[in-house]
Amino acid sequence: MDYFVELFFSGLTRGSIYALIALGYTMVYGIIGLINFAHGEIYMIGAFTALIVSTVLSIFGFPLPAIIILTALAAAIWASAYGYTVEKLAYRPLRNAPRLSPLISAIGMSMFLQNYVLLAQTPDFLPFPALIPDFDFMEPYAGFIGSSDMVILVTTTVIMILLTLLIKFTRTGKAMRATAQDRKMAMLVGINVDHVISVTFIIGSALAAIGGMLIASHIGQINFYIGFIAGIKAFTAAVLGGIGSIPGAVLGSFILGLTESFATGYVSSDYEDVFAFSLLVLILIFRPSGLLGKATIEKV
Amino acid sequence: MNLSAKLTVFFAAAILALTMAIPAMAGNDTIKIGVAGAHSGDLASYGLPTVKAAELVAADINAAGGINGKKVELLVEDDVCKPEVATNTATKLVSEGVNVVIGHICSGATKAALPIYRDANVIVMSPSATNPALTQSGDYPNFYRTIASDDAQARTEVDFAINGLGAKKIAVIHDKGDYGKGLAEFARKFIDESGKAKVVLFEGITPGAVDYSAIVQKIKRSGADAVIFGGYHPEASKIVTQMRKKRMKTVFISDDGVKDDTFIKVAGKYAEGVYATGPADVTANPVTREYREKYKKAYGDEPGAFFDNAVAAALALTNAIAKAGSTDPAAIARVLHTEDVATPFGMIHFDEHGDATGVGFTMYVVKDGKYVQVR
């Protein structure tokens, strides 16, 4: 039983990490129907910015709480700026192009950003300072769940709730939903669609950056390539839950995280990814639009 | 002249220009040593020290007038550690008429490139390709190396775990890679053969995954006294960190890919007490000292991975060419097998398989943030 609980928490941690990244994918897909391949790279850039800022601040002697807050802010701001710029340079000019063009552009952007970080920083792994201390009150549970796992879970939950509220109740959220459902009509009721799309990229990128910072601190190291693998997994999670659906992305992420964790624990980690992808294929075959995705009825 | 005629002429001219552009083959008055390996991309840090080593050795020889009056010329080619690129690299080196090659760096790339060298009758010496089959299969008589093979390393690890630490239950973990998995397979075999301990877990992890706590839980549940990990330091540090964070005291034994200062830097306090095999400490050897100092003087920092092995390869090859008095592969091979040469690892020659004698592994442990040799 203990073992089950341990695996369960390990799956939850994984799931919440995927969720933070998957949200960006799903929001962007929902609004412009694009698989934003460069999203994983934004996550990676967020982690790198966090590393640089936190190191500089700690060298300048800032106290830990200040470092955490400022680092999170800086990572979110810069990642958002990258997300915004990427959208403007690589996707906006292709708004009316055939479907595949923006996808190729995204793949190109992903390669570009990876190598940009590789050249500007380093190809090697860099140690990431543990921003989250080991809490004393967590000590009795340390065998099950670490302090940083706990922080990741809590942060993800809070962010999820905030995001849901934002989308449900604010003017921007409404504009996002309207744009996602019918872009032309959104324009006709006076929504500045370009603006909404930019905001979507900014929010998605900020979430990914927070995720990047949390995971980097949890795992303790980063390099330029972390975005690719995490990105593919998060994207799988988003599709699993029904891409375009925000609760779907969260659900898909947790299912994927738990599947991987239990597959490792009870079967073998050799085929961890095979399980993940097989699950995806199976679900899509039986529910072609993901778990919570809406089956689109093609109009004849 | 109509358009079609113009185009024909244009095309003919283009072909002519391209033909002219091919550099005239250089004369045969130099000894060409190919240096192949990953010089860009994420594995560059394993390949670049070899280039530097070859450059230093070549500079020395040329300063002293060359080998038998001929200057040494280095042909440096990048293979980014990819097999398909390595074949191109090898073909390029062969077509440029190399006499011998130092490289490749990764076992996979080496394996792909070797048949090309074999067919062209070129001697290859790798400072870092540790796959046992490269020498032991007998498929590549032209291949030599200045590093011990994985099975030797696995044997050191297993012996240490069983006899040194008295481990009874051992978990063998690997990163699914060529190097790590090969090592783990050997470790499993040796543990089974020893009869003194049991493999309680044998599994691969996915490099680059966001979290390894599930596998760590599994190790914990298996009740292993020791973990033998085959792979590189990024994954090792993640696993060790998560094990220690879960308050597990299981001994962690790993390989040369982990015996890297970056591992200690990344894993920090959690690295304490981790064992890793590595080439025997040769800092006392005068040749080692000489070249490390030269490196520091030329580049200002510490030499990286496989630098000593690369120096050994460069010295062994150039020595063999000098002693053989020609670049005839058979003559060079004869010298390599029979005559000792002074290298950072002491006096070495090569056995019938092409493995260097006297290059072995010893066990290190992290103590106070440093790798120290286990006595």
Added chain:
Amino acid sequence: MLELRKVSTYYGNIQALHDIDLKVEEGEIITLIGANGAGKSTTLMSISGIVPPKRGEILFRGRPIHELSADRIVALGICQVPEGRHIFPDLTVAENLDMGAFLRRDRRGIARDLDYVYTLFPILRKRRNQPGGNLSGGEQQMLAISRALMARPRLLLLDEPSMGLAPLVTRQIFEIIRQINREQNTTIFLVEQNANLALKVADRGYVLETGRITIHDRAGALRANRDVQKAYLGI
């Protein structure tokens, strides 16, 4: 109020509109009739800024708007009910109406207008918590018109409001269109394939053929025109 001067619009390399000249006066209902593919919807899309014209000018109350973005044009008071209604399927009826008032900030005015559209179409009040996608075609048309009204438009562009609706519902909708024009003093630009019906409610009409305006006249005169009768009125 609205004036199109030599407007030409393209889809890629294909020219859809050729030098359209057209005028809408304050408070009137004008209609644009024509066959399928004549460019009627394109004309509206050009006015709304969704497919901006490549040449020519569009003036609204004397001010050029052909280079403005779609949302700015809506802000000036030009609202369109597009062909096919384009209800936001996952938003409820109330939310759809709310989206119509996206650019407005006066809560009280919005509440008043909401009341007004609910009295125009009582069925919408009943269905206000249902997703827009679940409504019937006629109800969706009512919702689409109501949503546009929520923006308090000065000029309402209606694209094929009768499409796919039962004759009874169509008549009801046209009744309401006239009522809106009267009560709210909203200028209405009606694009319609059902020329008969359109010319009955309109003050003036234009006939569009393959991207060119061929005839324009008072609605009554058009209905009397032999060519129009033959081509569009089925007489």
Added chain:
Amino acid sequence: MISLKDIGKACIIALWFVALTFPLMVIKVNPIDRIIIWRWHNMLWVGLGSFLCYLAGRAWLMRREIRLRRIRQGLEAELPQRTPLSRRIIQDPVIHRPLLAAGALFFLIFPLLFSTYQTNIMITALMYVVLGLGLNIVVGVAGLLDLGYVAFYAVGAYAYALLNLHFGLGFWTVLPIGGLLAATFGILLGFPVLRLRGDYLAIVTLGFGEIIRLILENWNEFSHGPSGISNIPRPGFFGIQMSLDHSITYLYYLMIAMVVFTIFVVNRLQNSRIGRAWFALREDEIACQAMGIDKTRTKLTAFALGAFWAGMVGVIFAAKTTFVNPASFTFLESAIILCIVVLGGMGSIVGVIIAALVLILLPEYLRAFSEYRMLVFGAVLVIMMVFRPQGIIANIRKTYRIGID
């Protein structure tokens, strides 16, 4: 021509990029030794670079805009649609025949002109030409986004490696077997997933590609795991022993024959009944079904035929490198092949050939800049999509003229 306003805008953009790249370009930290390296000069380069790039782009756009404005005001008659040079070359037999002849001659005598190394590189490029043409059937012609194409390539390569290892089958025997095996895999995968919508199809194929690679990596007993299979024989020629040079030249001509064969088949396919069905399917699925085209069968054929070429090239790949391991079949490979198709212009055979040659040869010759190779590669993809999304050569369908007008 460039106004003060533009310069102001350029300054703002330069500032934006300086701020954007500030942490990554300027600061470099060593978190262990707690050292910060400030690289202020990078800031200057970024600023200057983006400033000049913007102005250059602006000046280039200006010319177009001025013309557009004149057209808008009716001052200038619209220019007649100019046929681009590339299209003129393809369409006009007077131009393309000698060009084709010259090209054919060039490729025929290539190994005589260039070194073995160059020939070797060219073989790789030609392999990608065939891969591109194969994927072109799936993505370009039938419009099915396949991100796991490399799986079929792997199937072919491993088919040769394993059949040779266990049963000693030769290259020529396995070449068709590899192709057919890959096609079978294509059908097996196709059956369940082809009813998925575009993007779901993309992700499932990506997952499939990964699954194949992971199985090859983990199933040691079957595939020898990550260490791969070595000593795969090169293609034989009536049992004659060949030197390396000769066998590479031989492989080159074999590859040329393969390319010609592929072009011939693909060209015939595209203009056949099924080819028209593919194009139609790409444009409008529902209309196709309404016209009685069997959607599933048509898609499956596209999938299977695309996979078939990948399988054959896989066999050649194994024979060329004489070594296979799973590391050669990563997602990046699929991405590169996809880029070839898209850059070439979807559905255009000539475009795919040119794109494959450019994309594969250019990085080989830009080895000196190898560090920047992938960076430039990525940037080129984006720039191409933004400025010339239809690819190097836009696809021209055969037009059928009917008597009227």
